[in-house]
Amino acid sequence: MSAVLDPVHAPAHSGDHAHDHPHGWRRWVFSTNHKDIGTMYLVFALWMLFEGGILAMGIRAELFKPGIQFLNPQLFLSFSTMHGIMMIFGAVMPAMVGFANWMIPLQVGAPDMAFPRLNNLSFWMLIPAAILLTSSFFVPGGAPDVGWTLYAPLTIQQGMGMDLVIFAIHIMGASSIMGSINIIVTILNMRAPGMTLMKMPLFSWTWLITAYLLIAIMPVLAGAVTMTLTDRHFGTSFFSAAGGGDPVLYQHLFWFFGHPEVYVMILPAFGIVSAVVPTFARKPLFGYSSMVYASASIAILSFIVWAHHMFTAGMPVTGQLFFMYATMLIAVPTGVKVFNWIATMWRGSMTYETPMLWAIGFIFVFTFGGFSGLVLALAPIDTYVHNTYYVVAHFHYVLVAGSLFAIFMGYYYWSPKWTGLMYNETAGKIHFWASMITFNVTFFPQHLLGLAGMVRRYADYPVQFTDFNMISSIGAFGFGLSQAYFLFAVVIPMFRGQGDKAPQRPWDGAHGLEWEIPSPAPFHTFETPPKLDATATKILGY
Amino acid sequence: MKQLKYYLTAASALCVSTAFADQSLTGGPQVNGIDFQHPVTSIARDERDLNYMVMLICLAIGILVFGVMFYSVFKHRKSKGAVASQFHESTTVEIAWTIVPLLIVIAMVIPATKTVVAQQNVSDSYLTIKVTGYQWKWGYDYVDGPGKGISFYSTLTTPMSEIYGNAPKPNNYLLAVDHDLVVPVNQKIRILTTSMDVLHGWYVPSFGVQMDAIPGFIRETWFKADQVGTYYGQCAQVCGKGHAFMPIVVKVVSLPDYAAWVKTEQAKLKKDGGTLTPSGATS
Numbered sequence: 106m107s108a109v110l111d112p113v114h115a116p117a118h119s120g121d122h123a124h125d126h127p128h129g130w131r132r133w134v135f136s137t138n139h140k141d142i143g144t145m146y147l148v149f150a151l152w153m154l155f156e157g158g159i160l161a162m163g164i165r166a167e168l169f170k171p172g173i174q175f176l177n178p179q180l181f182l183s184f185s186t187m188h189g190i191m192m193i194f195g196a197v198m199p200a201m202v203g204f205a206n207w208m209i210p211l212q213v214g215a216p217d218m219a220f221p222r223l224n225n226l227s228f229w230m231l232i233p234a235a236i237l238l239t240s241s242f243f244v245p246g247g248a249p250d251v252g253w254t255l256y257a258p259l260t261i262q263q264g265m266g267m268d269l270v271i272f273a274i275h276i277m278g279a280s281s282i283m284g285s286i287n288i289i290v291t292i293l294n295m296r297a298p299g300m301t302l303m304k305m306p307l308f309s310w311t312w313l314i315t316a317y318l319l320i321a322i323m324p325v326l327a328g329a330v331t332m333t334l335t336d337r338h339f340g341t342s343f344f345s346a347a348g349g350g351d352p353v354l355y356q357h358l359f360w361f362f363g364h365p366e367v368y369v370m371i372l373p374a375f376g377i378v379s380a381v382v383p384t385f386a387r388k389p390l391f392g393y394s395s396m397v398y399a400s401a402s403i404a405i406l407s408f409i410v411w412a413h414h415m416f417t418a419g420m421p422v423t424g425q426l427f428f429m430y431a432t433m434l435i436a437v438p439t440g441v442k443v444f445n446w447i448a449t450m451w452r453g454s455m456t457y458e459t460p461m462l463w464a465i466g467f468i469f470v471f472t473f474g475g476f477s478g479l480v481l482a483l484a485p486i487d488t489y490v491h492n493t494y495y496v497v498a499h500f501h502y503v504l505v506a507g508s509l510f511a512i513f514m515g516y517y518y519w520s521p522k523w524t525g526l527m528y529n530e531t532a533g534k535i536h537f538w539a540s541m542i543t544f545n546v547t548f549f550p551q552h553l554l555g556l557a558g559m560v561r562r563y564a565d566y567p568v569q570f571t572d573f574n575m576i577s578s579i580g581a582f583g584f585g586l587s588q589a590y591f592l593f594a595v596v597i598p599m600f601r602g603q604g605d606k607a608p609q610r611p612w613d614g615a616h617g618l619e620w621e622i623p624s625p626a627p628f629h630t631f632e633t634p635p636k637l638d639a640t641a642t643k644i645l646g647y
Numbered sequence: 648m649k650q651l652k653y654y655l656t657a658a659s660a661l662c663v664s665t666a667f668a669d670q671s672l673t674g675g676p677q678v679n680g681i682d683f684q685h686p687v688t689s690i691a692r693d694e695r696d697l698n699y700m701v702m703l704i705c706l707a708i709g710i711l712v713f714g715v716m717f718y719s720v721f722k723h724r725k726s727k728g729a730v731a732s733q734f735h736e737s738t739t740v741e742i743a744w745t746i747v748p749l750l751i752v753i754a755m756v757i758p759a760t761k762t763v764v765a766q767q768n769v770s771d772s773y774l775t776i777k778v779t780g781y782q783w784k785w786g787y788d789y790v791d792g793p794g795k796g797i798s799f800y801s802t803l804t805t806p807m808s809e810i811y812g813n814a815p816k817p818n819n820y821l822l823a824v825d826h827d828l829v830v831p832v833n834q835k836i837r838i839l840t841t842s843m844d845v846l847h848g849w850y851v852p853s854f855g856v857q858m859d860a861i862p863g864f865i866r867e868t869w870f871k872a873d874q875v876g877t878y879y880g881q882c883a884q885v886c887g888k889g890h891a892f893m894p895i896v897v898k899v900v901s902l903p904d905y906a907a908w909v910k911t912e913q914a915k916l917k918k919d920g921g922t923l924t925p926s927g928a929t930s
Contacts, residue, residue: 171820172812179888252885258862259845259887346863352846353861386723387731395741417848417857417883419840419866422767426760433752440748441741447712448740450719454731457724465720469713476705480698483755485762488857489683489694492848492883556698557680558852560881563891565810568669568820569676614731 126628134229137221139206140626142228144523146203149231150512151596153195156239158585160188165547165581168574171566181564182250183242183266189253190270191238193370194277197504199231200512201373202284205312208519209288211619212306214297214644216631219290227283230276237273241266252562254363257344257355260333267337271330278323285316285323292316297618299637303394306617308376310397314404315372321408322362322369329358353418360411368407370504372400374511375442378464380617381518382446385461386453387614391445399438399445406435416487425484432482436475443472458612459533463514466541467506474502477552492562495555501548513540513591521607524599525625532594539587546580616642670818674853674897675879684852687874687899691855693762701755708751769869772837774830780840780847780860780882783889787828790839794909796916801826803892821891822879827898831905835871848883851895859884872899 127135136142163184167176176184206224210217218224241248246264249255260267292313296305332343333355342348344355375396383390390396412420412428420428446468455461477499481487490496513536521527550573555561559570566574598604607624618637621644622630635644671677674685683695723729774792778785784802789795801824808814810821817823830836840849842860850857854870872878880895900908 171816173810174812177888178891182885182888182890250888256846256885259885262845262887346861351864353864387725388733389735391735392737392741393735418859418861419864422764425763425767429759429763430756433756434749436752437745437748441745443712444744447716447719449735450716450723452729452732452734453719453723454725454729455720455723456726465716468716472709472712476709479705479755480701483697483701483759485690485694485759485766485855486698486701488766489691489698489852489855491857492850553679553681556682558676558684560850560883560891562885563881564888565821565891567672567676567822568816568818569671569678569680571669572679 135225137217137225138628139210139218139221139224140523140628142218142224143203143206143208145228146199146206146231147516149228149235150196150200150203151592153191153199153235154509154588155592157188157191157196158588160184160191161581162585164188165578167564168566169578170575171568171571173565176564178564179250180247182252182562183248185562186251186253186255187238187241187248187270190274192504193253193366194274195231195235195238197370197508197512198277198281201312201315201370201508202227202281204308204373204377204512204515204519205284205288207523208619209291209309209312210295211522211622211626211630212309212617213292213295213300214618214631214635214637215291215295216629218287219295220287223283224287227280227287230280230283234273234276234280237269237276241269241273244269254356254359255330255333256359257333257336257352261337261345263337268334271334274330275327278327281319282323285319288312288316289320297631297634297637297641299639300618300641303397304641306376307379307390307393307396307400308373311372311376311379311400314400315369318365318369318372318404318407322365325358326362326366329355329362332358353415356415356418357411360414361408363414364411365404365407367500367503368403370508372404374467374508375400377511377515377518378446378467381460381464381514382449384518384612384614384616385458385464386450386455388449388453391448391451392441395441396445399441402438403435406431406438410435413482413484413487416484417491429482429484433479436479436482439475443468443475458517459528459530459537460514460518460612462534462537463510463517466537467510467514470502470506470510470541470544474499474507477502490555492560493555494551494559494561497561498548498551498555501551505548506544510540513537518612519619520599521611522619522622522624522626524602524604525607525623526599526602526604527607527611528595528599528604532590532598536587536591536595539590540584543580543583543587547577547584548580550574550577550580616640618642618644669816672818672822672877672879674876675819675822686853686855687872687876687878688854688856688870689873690762690766690870691853693758693765694855697759697762700758704751704755766868769837769867771835772869773834775837775839776828776830777839777841777865778849778860780842780844780849780886780893782844782887783882783893785824785828785847785849785893785895786843787826791837793831793906794912797909797912799826801828801896803894805892819879822881822894822896824894824896827877827896829898829900829905829908830872831902832875832899833871833873834902835869837867837869840866840868845886846884847886847893849880849895850883851878851880851897853878854880854897857883872897875899875901 244265248266249263251259335341342350344350344352410432413432554573610620633647636646686692775790777788777790786800788798804823809816840858840860842862847860856870858868878897882893
């Protein structure tokens with residue numbers, strides 16, 4: 106079975122007759138191959154990124170100047186609602202699962218994911234969910250105009266689009282749970298001999314923790330939206346005081362999901378940064394075990410901070426203090442991560458290929474998001490900036506400059522392994538600098554708008570806020586164009602097979618099993634468990 | 648801090664075209680404002696000062712952390728012949744960079760705790776006003792203290808022509824209402840919030856007050872404005888298509904002016920038969 110690494114057969118995808126697979130559309134629809142499924146996840150995420158992105162362009166066009174120009178207030182709110190839902194559940198999470206599918210089996214030396222058919226199902230369930238989300242704009246009443254948090258009782262007033270979104274969330278939640286089970290079982294049971302947990306690459310580690318988070322929180326969200334559904338149609342009153350319920354119960358349930366959810370989106374990103382920084386600094390990660398412990402601490406703390414999203418919902422003084430203190434504590438493990446990355450760079454021998462540019466950009470801008478997070482965590486300041494653009498700026502600094510930048514970073518870092526082709530370095534750098542600059546032009550002024558008191562989810566605003574909104578809109582259009590550039594100058598050429606041939610180890614500082622196999626990665630890898638060296642980064646044989 | 652603010656404002660004014668050459672509102676948004684709206688309560692000042700403190704601490708951490716990072720980025724590059732040293736793991740360093748941030752965090756929450764406790768102390772109020780959120784306007788009921796019984800709705804008066812660009816937008820665009828909330832200066836005003844339909848948020852930046860209005864429940868907060876003037880706020884919690892169109896205008900007046908206002912309002916109330924629900928009685 107060592108034919109796996111046979112360079113003649115490997116790229117041809119068909120050499121191994123024992124594992125012949127269907128071609129054409131059947132290859133994708135019936136796929137049980139972690140690499141093909143990973144690719145489909147990533148393509149799906151890219152599609153949703155553009156769908157959500159077009160909504161964002163609509164939002165920024167309307168906010169370019171005061172008054173109502175393009176979107177009526179209801180449609181504006183639908184745009185912001187669906188922008189949030191599509192970006193979180195459609196773009197960032199599937200992209201991270203795509204990375205997990207591609208890289209976890211390669212990193213831990215497993216032949217595939219533990220449950221390949223479940224893997225197929227968890228991808229293909231996303232398609233009906235995406236159709237439901239998109240079609241909600243075209244049903245009577247339109248897409249919900251409630252904000253992505255779907256706060257009760259405004260959800261009761263919505264049209265049919267609300268139900269479509271609820272079902273989409275059910276489906277995407279089920280998909281996430283199945284994907285998480287797959288990841289956990291793969292990591293815990295299918296590591297190559299010698300790949301102990303504490304030798305595992307950090308990307309696999311952060312995903313292991315993320316998968317546990319997802320399994321814990323997705324049922325809570327499913328429960329909350331189901332209660333919304335029965336409140337809407339079946340006469341229950343979970344969230345209606347008139348029937349003995351409480352609208353704030355929804356907020357508790359939602360944020361018990363919602364806060365760990367933000368770590369679902371950022372922990373895999375931490376994993377990608379922790380792979381890229383040591384590679385291009387040509388130095389081992391400074392504190393591997395402290396990074397693992399910090400990730401776990403962040404995950405555990407994430408379950409006890411949810412009500413910091415509800416400081417203005419009215420809460421006893423002890424409640425406010427508890428959630429404020431717990432939230433501030435998260436700064437400590439997050440700081441440990443940032444310090445570790447910088448200590449890894451220190452006295453390294455650095456080069457700045459595109460993945461490393463994204464990594465430095467990530468650390469720089471994500472840390473800003475951390476700072477504004479400290480500001481928001483303090484309940485008295487939050488009383489002032491809650492529900493303002495300060496919050497919008499904060500979470501775009503951690504989710505766009507955090508998760509999305511990490512997704513781009515991972516793409517540039519690992520796509521040579523996936524496709525066997527090097528991306529165009531100049532195009533990659535243009536994409537990075539254009540995104541980095543326009544991102545900050547878009548979102549930095551929003552901090553100032555928030556401090557000046559501009560409330561979020563407003564289709565129209567007082568004239569005093571005009572100039573910063575114009576700057577922000579111009580930046581947003583630039584950011585949108587930068588991503589179109591990424592599609593046309595980086596992704597599509599790669600799909601067409603244009604580019605230099607990628608060597609097995611395109612980065613001289615890269616360590617790990619994924620760099621021990623040819624580029625592109627053969628259709629099947631590690632069908633027999635590899636023998637690893639003591640560090641579990643090199644294959645000695647099979 | 649004032650000087651810093653001055654320079655920042657000047658810089659932003661230079662590089663920004665003022666397409667809408669509007670005036671700031673003293674108790675509301677400032678043109679290209681980059682700081683908290685003018686605070687007129689002790690809580691609002693505490694909030695602003697806490698923000699300054701945290702920003703300064705973050706600035707210091709940022710200079711340190713990014714300084715080290717960019718030093719390394721420029722100095723330790725392969726093209727300059729840097730050879731990677733292979734050091735890693737240092738328990739001392741790792742304990743230090745866990746303990747020091749922890750201490751910094753503790754330093755930040757101590758003053759914040761004091762403000763949280765003060766924010767929640769609604770006792771000994773001079774006046775209690777119930778604020779009710781509606782889609783899309785506010786209802787005000789003076790339920791206790793001088794002026795008890797007064798009640799009215801407060802609705803946006805900005806006309807559609809201004810919103811749709813058929814008329815020039817004034818300085819109080821989207822911030823004008825038919826009936827201002829009137830309260831006395833230097834008196835503790837207790838605010839009870841609730842709602843008749845969906846969530847709303849009663850948010851007046853100058854007072855440092857934001858409290859959700861929740862249907863079926865009552866939440867409370869307070870403010871004590873120490874300057875006479877007109878202060879502006881808006882609905883903070885998303886409530887449907889009219890979310891941006893239900894502003895809050897609070898007129899803070901001297902105690903005698905307040906007494907006079909109460910007298911006229913109560914006279915109107917008697918004429919209208921003494922209804923206690925918001926009824927637009929002042930119109």
